[in-house]
Amino acid sequence: VTPDAQAAVAEAFREEWGRVVASLIRSTGDWDLAEECTQDAFAEALRRWPDSGVPRRPGAWLSTVARNRALDRLRRSRTETIKLQEVTMLATPTDPTDADDDGSGIQDDRLRLMFTCCHPALPLEARVALTLRALAGLTTAEIARAFLVPESTMAKRLVRAKRKIANAAIPYRVPPAHLLPQRVTGVLAVLYLLFNEGYSVSAGAEPLRENLCTEAIRLSRALVQLMPNEPEAAGLLALMLLQHSRRRARVDGEGELVTLADQDRARWDRAEIAEATGLLEEALSTGRIGPYQLQAAIAACHADATEAATTDWVEIAGLYARLARVMPSPVVELNRAVAVAMADGPAAGLALVEALAATPSLRGYHLLHATRADLLRRLGRRPEAAESYRRALALTGSDAERRFLARRLAEVTGDDARARCERGPWPSLLRDRLEEIEAIETEARVETYDDDLRTFAAEGAPALPTATAEGYMEHDGARIWYATYGQGAPVILLHGGLGHSGNWGNQVPALIASGYRAILIDSRGHGRSTRDARPFMYEQMASDVLAVLDALAVEKAAIVGWSDGACIALILAMQAPARVAGVFFFGCNMDPSGTKEITESDPILNRCFGRHAKDYAALSATPDEFEPFAEAIGLMMATQPNYGADDLAAVRVPVTIVQSEHDEFIKREHAEYLARSIPGADLIILPGVTHFAPLQRPEQFNTIMLAFVRQVLV
Amino acid sequence: MKYLLMICADESVELTPEERAAVGSDTDSWVTEMDARGVRLQGDRLRPVSDATSVRVRDTEVLIADGPFAETKEQIAGYDIIECADLDEAIEVTARHPVARFGVIEVRPFWLL
Numbered sequence: 166v167t168p169d170a171q172a173a174v175a176e177a178f179r180e181e182w183g184r185v186v187a188s189l190i191r192s193t194g195d196w197d198l199a200e201e202c203t204q205d206a207f208a209e210a211l212r213r214w215p216d217s218g219v220p221r222r223p224g225a226w227l228s229t230v231a232r233n234r235a236l237d238r239l240r241r242s243r244t245e246t247i248k249l250q251e252v253t254m255l256a257t258p259t260d261p262t263d264a265d266d267d268g269s270g271i272q273d274d275r276l277r278l279m280f281t282c283c284h285p286a287l288p289l290e291a292r293v294a295l296t297l298r299a300l301a302g303l304t305t306a307e308i309a310r311a312f313l314v315p316e317s318t319m320a321k322r323l324v325r326a327k328r329k330i331a332n333a334a335i336p337y338r339v340p341p342a343h344l345l346p347q348r349v350t351g352v353l354a355v356l357y358l359l360f361n362e363g364y365s366v367s368a369g370a371e372p373l374r375e376n377l378c379t380e381a382i383r384l385s386r387a388l389v390q391l392m393p394n395e396p397e398a399a400g401l402l403a404l405m406l407l408q409h410s411r412r413r414a415r416v417d418g419e420g421e422l423v424t425l426a427d428q429d430r431a432r433w434d435r436a437e438i439a440e441a442t443g444l445l446e447e448a449l450s451t452g453r454i455g456p457y458q459l460q461a462a463i464a465a466c467h468a469d470a471t472e473a474a475t476t477d478w479v480e481i482a483g484l485y486a487r488l489a490r491v492m493p494s495p496v497v498e499l500n501r502a503v504a505v506a507m508a509d510g511p512a513a514g515l516a517l518v519e520a521l522a523a524t525p526s527l528r529g530y531h532l533l534h535a536t537r538a539d540l541l542r543r544l545g546r547r548p549e550a551a552e553s554y555r556r557a558l559a560l561t562g563s564d565a566e567r568r569f570l571a572r573r574l575a576e577v578t579g580d581d582a583r584a585r586c587e588r589g590p591w592p593s594l595l596r597d598r599l600e601e602i603e604a605i606e607t608e609a610r611v612e613t614y615d616d617d618l619r620t621f622a623a624e625g626a627p628a629l630p631t632a633t634a635e636g637y638m639e640h641d642g643a644r645i646w647y648a649t650y651g652q653g654a655p656v657i658l659l660h661g662g663l664g665h666s667g668n669w670g671n672q673v674p675a676l677i678a679s680g681y682r683a684i685l686i687d688s689r690g691h692g693r694s695t696r697d698a699r700p701f702m703y704e705q706m707a708s709d710v711l712a713v714l715d716a717l718a719v720e721k722a723a724i725v726g727w728s729d730g731a732c733i734a735l736i737l738a739m740q741a742p743a744r745v746a747g748v749f750f751f752g753c754n755m756d757p758s759g760t761k762e763i764t765e766s767d768p769i770l771n772r773c774f775g776r777h778a779k780d781y782a783a784l785s786a787t788p789d790e791f792e793p794f795a796e797a798i799g800l801m802m803a804t805q806p807n808y809g810a811d812d813l814a815a816v817r818v819p820v821t822i823v824q825s826e827h828d829e830f831i832k833r834e835h836a837e838y839l840a841r842s843i844p845g846a847d848l849i850i851l852p853g854v855t856h857f858a859p860l861q862r863p864e865q866f867n868t869i870m871l872a873f874v875r876q877v878l879v
Numbered sequence: 880m881k882y883l884l885m886i887c888a889d890e891s892v893e894l895t896p897e898e899r900a901a902v903g904s905d906t907d908s909w910v911t912e913m914d915a916r917g918v919r920l921q922g923d924r925l926r927p928v929s930d931a932t933s934v935r936v937r938d939t940e941v942l943i944a945d946g947p948f949a950e951t952k953e954q955i956a957g958y959d960i961i962e963c964a965d966l967d968e969a970i971e972v973t974a975r976h977p978v979a980r981f982g983v984i985e986v987r988p989f990w991l992l
Contacts, residue, residue, distance in 0.1 A: 286970070333966050334880040334963075334964075334965040334966050334969075334988065335965065335966045336966065336967050340967065344967065
């Protein structure tokens with residue numbers, strides 16, 4: 166294949182994939198057939214174009230080849246299910262060399278496809294995935310990688326969504342006028358979410374995620390072309406272009422985040438800024454102003470300023486006030502506070518931030534704490550600033566942001582003399598992070614909540630990826646199952662009582678993606694591991710973990726423990742501190758006074774118990790013995806663990822105590838006591854979740870888990 | 880396309896006599912309109928769950944229990960079967976049902992064989 170033809174096919178893929186798929190879906194009603202035949206057409210182009218040359222209208226050529234392929238396949242399977250009528254619908258032009266039809270209607274097909282993919286009756290994460298698959302042509306594996314979920318999970322998600330489209334008769338059309346405003350908003354939200362997924366990552370991370378930005382811009386450009394009378398579509402495209410125009414300046418050579426004030430504005434993409442400004446002016450002139458146009462107008466204020474010092478903060482604060490009226494949200498208010506601080510001084514901004522700090526949904530939001538920290542720093546209130554920087558650090562998941570915050574923290578605590586000599590009169594996080602804050606829409610997170618554990622009860626956690634190594638080892642009367650995933654510094658995950666390693670299905674992919682080696686161990690008697698007749702003891706389980714470490718020749722590992730897994734981890738840290746880099750202690754007690762009494766039947770606990778019983782039957786070497794097993798575990802929990810404050814005071818490894826706001830078993834005072842008693846321990850309260858946070862809100866849990874792992878595994 | 884509408888409401892919520900009358904007459908107008916449009920095929924109101932009986936057969940034994948099969952806040956208070964062009968039309972029809980304003984209506988496509 167000559168490079169020229171290859172480039173032409175790649176170009177055609179980006180430009181034409183969505184069109185070809187969309188028109189085939191219309192004529193066949195079969196999404197899988199449409200995708201497969203389009204794929205075939207591109208393969209055919211790769212074979213033929215090097216010799217025959219690139220056709221004058223590559224899109225029409227591809228459409229015809231794909232259509233012929235679909236026709237062939239439908240004819241062959243006609244006897245099974247396909248109606249003859251559908252085949253005749255397809256049977257128009259057939260000669261790819263003469264494929265110069267004007268393609269009328271093809272654009273409408275793409276618009277139809279967008280509205281169907283973004284239909285509100287589909288779950289949000291499926292809308293995003295379908296859009297990437299059907300319109301942008303990403304493969305299931307690529308989409309899974311971009312969203313850090315196992316490929317099987319993504320495949321299931323896509324299959325389910327397509328099935329619902331067919332079974333519930335979600336229409337394939339542009340909605341009628343009375344539905345249009347609401348539905349357009351839905352499409353825009355999906356596109357912006359795509360963009361943010363790509364934009365919020367730091368340089369050097371998964372490149373596929375950065376591609377999401379270009380895909381989102383490409384799709385938005387198509388939408389603007391298809392719906393020229395939608396000022397918000399133009400507003401969204403302008404907003405994306407303005408943010409994207411800073412991409413070369415926002416990260417420096419070492420991968421560090423560069424604040425807006427310190428960015429080399431010469432590196433901003435002027436062509437993108439010009440395109441955005443033109444779009445925005447035209448949109449605003451319609452007088453139908455919406456949130457995307459306002460956000461783009463704010464970004465344009467930054468683009469207008471030739472240097473940071475000349476930024477028009479009064480104008481920006483005014484735009485935020487307007488935005489807060491059309492899109493009331495605490496995140497917008499936080500941005501307004503930042504702009505007010507720039508326009509009227511840090512004290513005015515801090516007053517607004519303090520009011521927001523009382524909003525429950527913002528408590529776990531790292532930018533709230535980062536903003537508060539910065540305002541306090543500028544007011545000279547250094548100890549309070551340091552406290553807020555620490556909270557922000559514990560909550561953020563991005564490497565570049567962590568380094569940035571750590572530099573600021575060092576500056577306010579005086580740990581690093583060099584850090585104090587920052588350039589510029591306002592080495593401020595907050596004004597520079599405006600663009601980031603804007604980019605976050607509280608509603609539109611791709612997080613699937615499973616707060617009530619219905620999904621877990623029905624399906625279990627997502628399947629684990631393929632293990633790098635897996636095996637059993639004999640130890641102290643039991644056969645212990647273990648497995649490792651990925652490469653890098655080792656992180657051991659220890660599951661809770663009655664559970665097994667598969668409960669970590671949401672965490673293992675996140676660890677692999679961040680460059681760690683995840684090690685899973687089924688505690689004795691649990692999952693695939695066996696036990697003997699002796700009663701259970703946490704100390705014995707800790708010695709099993711140590712034996713696996715020896716078998717794998719792992720010198721030292723970070724341990725993430727959940728419930729029983731947490732006390733096993735802490736006991737190991739007491740007994741073999743040299744082998745434990747740190748303990749992430751989630752949801753457990755260290756003496757019997759720390760647990761709550763469960764007095765009534767609780768549907769969440771029942772669902773979890775039911776899932777454990779099912780998994781036990783499927784995994785255990787003694788599948789029929791769940792009841793005596795559960796009884797033996799209950800017996801252990803009633804009296805163990807039993808460590809006092811003196812024991813805790815002797816812990817010498819870094820520990821973070823993590824407690825869910827609504828934990829069913831563990832008292833919050835106990836978690837606070839643990840954090841107080843263990844030297845240097847941190848305490849993190851997870852808002853909104855219960856004892857099953859890793860399943861309920863995996864993104865939230867993974868963020869703090871990764872932050873911890875990063876801290877202890879240098 | 881045929882859909883079942885499960886009209887669900889919280890039985891413990893007490894409506895005032897005026898509210899109850901309004902829901903009643905609004906439902907009547909909804910039924911009249913949807914019948915005239917040819918959308919609604921049939922439907923009815925159900926007695927509350929205090930009148931429900933749940934039946935299971937396990938190992939040939941018939942197990943009978945008083946009450947609904949699921950203890951949820953919202954209970955099925957009635958149903959309608961509608962025939963629509965697509966889900967958008969079904970949503971439009973459902974959104975105009977008066978119970979949607981305070982309860983919830985589940986729209987389920989029929990399993991077409």
